[in-house]
Amino acid sequence: MPTHTAYPGVYVEELPSSIRSITTVTTSVTAFVGHTRRGPLNHPVRITSFADFERRFGGLTSRSPVAYAVHQFFGNGGTVAVIVRVARAGTGKEAQVTLESTEGHSECPVLEVHAKEPGIWGDGLRVAVDHDTPCPDETFDLQVLDAHGSARESFSGLSMDPGDGRYAETVINAGSALIRVAVVGEGRPDPSGTVSKAFHRELPDLNVELTVKIGEVEREFTLYDPDCDGPAPCDVTELALLLEHKLRSLPDAPGKHAFAGTQVTAFGRRIQVVAGSTDPDDVVRFLGECANDLGLEASVNPPVFALCGGEDGDPPGPRDIIGSEARKSGLQALRDVPDVNLLALPELASYESTDDIVTVLSAAERLCTERRMFLLADAPAAWGSVDAARAGIGAFDPVRGNHSALYFPHLQLTDPLTGRLRSFPPCGAIAGVIARTDGERGVWKAPAGTEARLAGVHALTVKLTDRENGLLNPLGINCLRTFPMVGPLVWGARTLAGADALDSEWKYVPVRRLALHVEESLLRGLQWVVFEPNNEQLWQQIRLNASAYLHSLFEKGAFKGGTPRQAYFVKCDKDTTTEADIENGIVNVVVGIAPVKPAEFVIVKIQQLAGQFDL
Incomplete structure (x- = not known):
């Protein structure tokens, strides 16, 4: 604000700088579009490591070229990726289970539990329910477990009343990364395991012989022995602790943990007994007249409710990869994602039809032009020789744009799933090399040469000589070579418009990418100009x-x-x-x-x- 001068002297006033700095944008965030084991469909997800990819998209699978490409991207120096999972339209199914309620004295479905995303991965999810809440007659807790019984997510104090702040459908659907639920009836879902009837304030005689059966294993024990167990339980909580101690001391079947891991919980005036197993068949049953007198068979359910019926979607076809701009699916899901610089489509290399490849590349080239991205295209897997590459490159004439580059041949790496050598399209590794080069030298440095080594690559599917390289380079095909003492590396930096015959001003990859970088930086850095006096x-x-x-x-x-x-x-x-x-x-x-x-x-x-x- 202006300084108010009230007396003779020297005044100091700080003035804002007239320079609005233009910040450089990212250069190597890579988008991968294609099939994965799991993950949200047609929804871009940003990750910063392959561990992130494993947690969010299920890791490596032989049906997913994207999974291997992402693995190679981070292995070669990549730092940030955006994944768009795509599946063939009409395929894929979510695993699910329907929880029932017997509170109305008749079984009826009340809560449908679905895996958040399609795929057989959801068949490994388990759901456990208990009523151990501050309001045990009205609310319930729900846990999501994996197939090994490890807790993944937990939601407490849930209500089936839509007007309640802890309404189950609202709380779970907003907070869970694994499941979504739908309320389909009245009443709460029954708890997991075996739940007793309500005990009176004075406990019955506990010096009884009980028979318990978990799965196919049956055992007998004395619930309370005054000579061995000390003072008799005074309330339901002490009874639960005693019963848990007795059950855990019973011998298990070989290799099982059903008895040893038993959990007995007291809530209100009831107790809940859950086997220490994630096998739905390991139901805890108390047999005999004494068990009925104690009310230990009021409700008998599996220890967990297993989701089932999940199906993986079929690998996407060309239309699925291209997607719909209106539905923001496939490639079009990237339109609203900021800071994406490179695009990789590893699915295309396995397509048998060159027309399908060109169709998808044409849509990808248009998207890259509009969004200032750069496309890394793989040579088709059918190009098994230099002659095949020279004969096949003509089919790419319709997509010879300056926002893309083509790399040949494919890579041979050890498949982590099998331990055997296998061929892979190079786009993931190339994107990693570009990210590494950008970080070490800058976007203006060509991502090629002896510094552009391909980490983890054993060999190339086609070993090129200098003469063969000289045949492909003028055609705008970037070659991958193997040199003594260096190993496999990138030995070309031309765009698809960089063929000698085209004489394009955007002949080289670093020139094109530097211009895109400057354009995007200036576009964002000059936003303040809008509505200023001209x-x-x-x-x-x-x-x-x-x-x-x-x-x-x-x-x-x-x-x-x-x-x-x-x-x-x-x-x-x-x-x-x-x-x-x-x-x-x-x-x-x-x-x-x-x-x-x-x-x-x-x-x-x-x-x-x-x-x-x-x-």
């Missing part, structure tokens, strides 16, 4: 801010030229913005850059000297 003062600020940003790139080596004047320029004045533009609310900014092109051909001339020289 005059010389605004133009001066634009020139200052844009020049400061470009100069930072110049100092890092992004542009060629010995001086800033030779490396870049920013023009925004009355020559670029006319009176007519001002009347229409338009300001025009012209930016020019001189990117460093890669040195593809290094010629070393050696001259033989005649005569001898004295040292």
Whole structure:
């Protein structure tokens, strides 16, 4: 605020800077679109490690080229990925189980539990229910377990009343990453395991012989022996502790944990007995007249309710990968995702029809052009030789855009699932190399050369010679090579528009990607210009801010030229913005850059000297 001058002297006033800094955007966030074991369909999910991928999408599976591509991406230096799971339309089914209630003295379904996402992964989920809440006659707890009995999620104090703040459908559907539920009836779901009738305040005679059966194993024991068990239980909680101790001391069947892991919980005036097993057949049953007198068979259920019926969706076809812009499915799900720079479609390499590949690549190229992304295309798996590549590249003429690059041949790596060598499309590893190069050198450095080593790669499906490389490079095919002492690496950095015959100004990958990086950074960094007065003062600020940003790139080596004047320029004045533009609310900014092109051909001339020289 302005300084109020009240006396003679020196005043200090801090003024805000007129420079609005333009922040550089990301360069190597890679989107993978295709089939995975699990995960939300057509919903982009950002991950930062392969462990994230395993937790969210189920890890490696032989049916998922995306899973292997993501594994290779992080193995080669990738840091951030966006995954879009796609399945063939009309396939895939969620695992589910319906919980019933007997509180109305007749069994009726009350709560449907579904796996959050389609797939057989949901068959490994288990649900446990208890009424051990502060209001045991009205609310319930629900736990989600895995097949080994480990707790994954827990929800307490749930209500079946839609007007309650802990309404089960609202709380679980909003908070669970594993399941969703639907209330389909009145009443609460029955608890897991065996639940007794309500005991009176004075407990009955507990010095009785009981027979318990879990699964196929039957055991007998004395519930309370005054000579061995000390003072008799005084309330339901002490009775639950005694019964749990007795059951856990009974011998189990070989390899089982049903008796040893038994849990007995007291809630209200009742007790709940659950076998220490996730096998739905391990139901706890108390047999005989004494058990009936104690009310130990009021409700008998499995120890857990197992979800079942999940089905994996079939691998997606070309239409599924392309998706629908209206439904935001497939590739179109990436339209609303910021900071995606690279796109990988490892599913395409296995397509038998080149027409299908070209159809998907055409849609992907359009998306990349609109969203300023760069597409990493794999050579078809059918290209098993240099001649096949030379014969097949003509089919890619309709998609020879400058927002994509094609890599050949495929990689041979050890499959972590089988321990055997297997061929994989290279796009995941290439994306990792690009991310590593961007981090170490910058987006203007060609992701190729001896620094662009392919980690974990044993060999390539086609071993190329210099002569064969020389046949493919002019066609715009980026070759992967193996060199002594270095190993497999990337040995090409041309866009699909970079064939010699096309003579494109966007011939090289780093030039195209640097321009995209500058465009996106300026687009975001100049948002403040909107609605500002369109005059010389605004133009001066634009020139200052844009020049400061470009100069930072110049100092890092992004542009060629010995001086800033030779490396870049920013023009925004009355020559670029006319009176007519001002009347229409338009300001025009012209930016020019001189990117460093890669040195593809290094010629070393050696001259033989005649005569001898004295040292």
